Amino acid sequence: MIRNISIELKMILGAILFVLLLSGFERYEFTQNILSQFAESKKAKNTLLVNTISPIVGLNISLGLDDANHEYLDQIVRQNHDLTHFLLTDADNRVLYRYTKNVPPISHTAKDGVHSIHRPILDPVTQERIGEVTLRFDDHEYRQLLEKNHETGLRIYLITFFALLLFVAYIRQEFRFLKQLSRHVHNYDPRINNFSLQSTERKDEVGIIHNAIVSMVDRIRSHTVLLDDMNRSLAQKVEERTKELQDANVRLLELSTTDPLTLLPNRRYLEDHLHNIWELAKRQNVSVSVIMCDIDHFKRINDTYGHIIGDFVLKDIALLLKTVLKRNTDFIARFGGEEFIVILYDTGVDDAKNVCQSMQAAISSKKRFEYQGISLETVTLSFGIASVIPHTDSQYYDLINLADMALYRAKQEGRSRFVSIGN
Amino acid sequence: MTKKIIRYGLIFVFFGYSACAESYDDSVLEIVSKILPRLVLMSSQKNTIDNRIGICVAHEPSDTEEADTLIRKIRTNYPTGIKGYPLVLSSYEYKNVAACQKNQIAFLFDSNGETIKKAVRILHKNGVLSMSYDPIYLENGVESSLFIGRKVTPYIHFDVLQQNGIEIDNALLQISKIYSQRDGK
Numbered sequence A: 001m002i003r004n005i006s007i008e009l010k011m012i013l014g015a016i017l018f019v020l021l022l023s024g025f026e027r028y029e030f031t032q033n034i035l036s037q038f039a040e041s042k043k044a045k046n047t048l049l050v051n052t053i054s055p056i057v058g059l060n061i062s063l064g065l066d067d068a069n070h071e072y073l074d075q076i077v078r079q080n081h082d083l084t085h086f087l088l089t090d091a092d093n094r095v096l097y098r099y100t101k102n103v104p105p106i107s108h109t110a111k112d113g114v115h116s117i118h119r120p121i122l123d124p125v126t127q128e129r130i131g132e133v134t135l136r137f138d139d140h141e142y143r144q145l146l147e148k149n150h151e152t153g154l155r156i157y158l159i160t161f162f163a164l165l166l167f168v169a170y171i172r173q174e175f176r177f178l179k180q181l182s183r184h185v186h187n188y189d190p191r192i193n194n195f196s197l198q199s200t201e202r203k204d205e206v207g208i209i210h211n212a213i214v215s216m217v218d219r220i221r222s223h224t225v226l227l228d229d230m231n232r233s234l235a236q237k238v239e240e241r242t243k244e245l246q247d248a249n250v251r252l253l254e255l256s257t258t259d260p261l262t263l264l265p266n267r268r269y270l271e272d273h274l275h276n277i278w279e280l281a282k283r284q285n286v287s288v289s290v291i292m293c294d295i296d297h298f299k300r301i302n303d304t305y306g307h308i309i310g311d312f313v314l315k316d317i318a319l320l321l322k323t324v325l326k327r328n329t330d331f332i333a334r335f336g337g338e339e340f341i342v343i344l345y346d347t348g349v350d351d352a353k354n355v356c357q358s359m360q361a362a363i364s365s366k367k368r369f370e371y372q373g374i375s376l377e378t379v380t381l382s383f384g385i386a387s388v389i390p391h392t393d394s395q396y397y398d399l400i401n402l403a404d405m406a407l408y409r410a411k412q413e414g415r416s417r418f419v420s421i422g423n
Numbered sequence B: 001m002t003k004k005i006i007r008y009g010l011i012f013v014f015f016g017y018s019a020c021a022e023s024y025d026d027s028v029l030e031i032v033s034k035i036l037p038r039l040v041l042m043s044s045q046k047n048t049i050d051n052r053i054g055i056c057v058a059h060e061p062s063d064t065e066e067a068d069t070l071i072r073k074i075r076t077n078y079p080t081g082i083k084g085y086p087l088v089l090s091s092y093e094y095k096n097v098a099a100c101q102k103n104q105i106a107f108l109f110d111s112n113g114e115t116i117k118k119a120v121r122i123l124h125k126n127g128v129l130s131m132s133y134d135p136i137y138l139e140n141g142v143e144s145s146l147f148i149g150r151k152v153t154p155y156i157h158f159d160v161l162q163q164n165g166i167e168i169d170n171a172l173l174q175i176s177k178i179y180s181q182r183d184g185k
Helices: A007-063 A066-079 A140-187 A205-257 A267-284 A298-305 A307-324 A349-365 A396-412 B002-020 B026-041 B044-048 B061-077 B094-102 B113-125 B135-140 B158-163 B170-175
Strands: A083-090 A095-100 A116-122 A129-137 A288-295 A331-336 A339-345 A369-371 A374-376 A381-388 A418-422 B053-059 B087-093 B105-108 B129-132 B144-148 B152-156
Touching: A007 A066, A007 A116, A007 A129, A007 A140, A007 A205, A007 B026, A007 B170, A066 A083, A066 A095, A066 B152, A140 A205, A205 A267, A267 A288, A267 A331, A267 A339, A267 A396, A288 A298, A288 A307, A288 A349, A288 A396, A298 A307, A298 A374, A307 A331, A307 A339, A307 A349, A307 A369, A307 A374, A339 A349, A339 A396, A349 A381, A349 A418, A381 A396, A396 A418, B026 B044, B026 B053, B026 B061, B026 B105, B026 B129, B026 B144, B026 B152, B053 B061, B053 B094, B061 B087, B087 B094, B094 B113, B105 B113, B113 B129, B113 B135, B129 B135, B135 B144, B152 B170
Parallel strands: A381 A418, B053 B087, B053 B105, B105 B129, B129 B144
Antiparallel strands: A083 A095, A083 A129, A116 A129, A288 A339, A288 A381, A331 A339, A369 A374, B144 B152
């Protein structure tokens, strides 16, 4: 029930309660002030009474007018109804006048001047002490007012205390609810979906906030599922795209390093490979041989049968040359046009010559080259061999130049042969 | 016969003396003895004091003993004077009342009205405050006396005091009865 009342209303009620309590305290203070003023006025009145009677009584005593004194004091007692006790003694403590009314004893909280006055009586002429007067006054009204005010004060304190207790208990209860909500929100992890609070029936602001958070968590939960799906789909797509990219890269690498016609490594790849082999041989101090071969009269084939047939010849020759090379370290590439280069690592000129011979044998073993019903005459190749052990100052393209020179000489010497340069 | 003459003679003297002598209440005299010096100090007569307070008692020859009694009482009550002033006490018959002129106050025992009037005139002329035993003399111009009723209180002839320029302390006025001509009548 109380949880359906809005906090705003509760705060207004709290403020009203606070104002009421404040008014109570104010009233208590006001009454206390009135009481103290009452006490002060009573004290003033009593002081005035004593100040009035003292010189007269003093004069009567000093003149020995005992009867006059008695009559005067009787009159004073009659006129002051709150006077409960009057005692007049002379300098030798002999009682000159006594009056006592049967009233309750004065409480211990009695104040001097308000409830009792004790004053010496002086001779008005000589100012000598000639007696003492003691007056006591009824404090019934004052006591009643004081007790009533104390009761009011006690009531206010008790009400305040219990109101405070209730307020503290209510605040603790409200904060426990909010703390629980805060703890859940703090510990909430959308990945493991650990928010276990359900909607509440509360209609106040705390309930509204609670339900708003529960609703928000629900939305986060559904969005998280959606996001997870999207993530998974995205990851799959990224994976696919990566694979495609890798394939494309491989293809691109192949395209950049492979001659599309003969499918042999191209010139760029050849240079990279030769550079590596060169540096390795330099370190290992071993020979590197390069065989540069060229199809004899290839222009005539192109001119006679066309470039398509020329391309078929190039492809076949490349295949034949490749099949001759057995070692893993042996390498063949298309150098350009109808030229091929073979790199042989840790191979001297003699072994290179053997490779050339094997290549010539492979070419000559193919009796005829037939393409689309066209039969070609025998194709021959010229080889230029260069072989060196690389040293510090030498460069790999020097070896190619040497092989080229050797090839040139083979062409000059009548083609279909090999010429070697180097050791 | 001689014895008779002597006896009747003694009776005559006794009654004659008794008839002439006034009777004074001792307690009233006691009060008077206390009030006289204070009346000086509680009135403007204190301004005329010169190191001593002079109190004069005027009486008929028949009251000489009473006057002495009063003086004794004053001495008993104020053996060292009052407020540092010694008391100078004197007693005179009415025929010598002029001798009271240097005193602050004079107490008048009973006498006939004319004598009292005459004495009062002399006293007032010399600025001496007067007080009588019998308040009936207030109508003869005496300034103060004692009112004797259920209680004894000072009795003040305020008009005469004013005429003579004598002021009385407020406290004394409060305990006193104020004389008016109506009372006298």
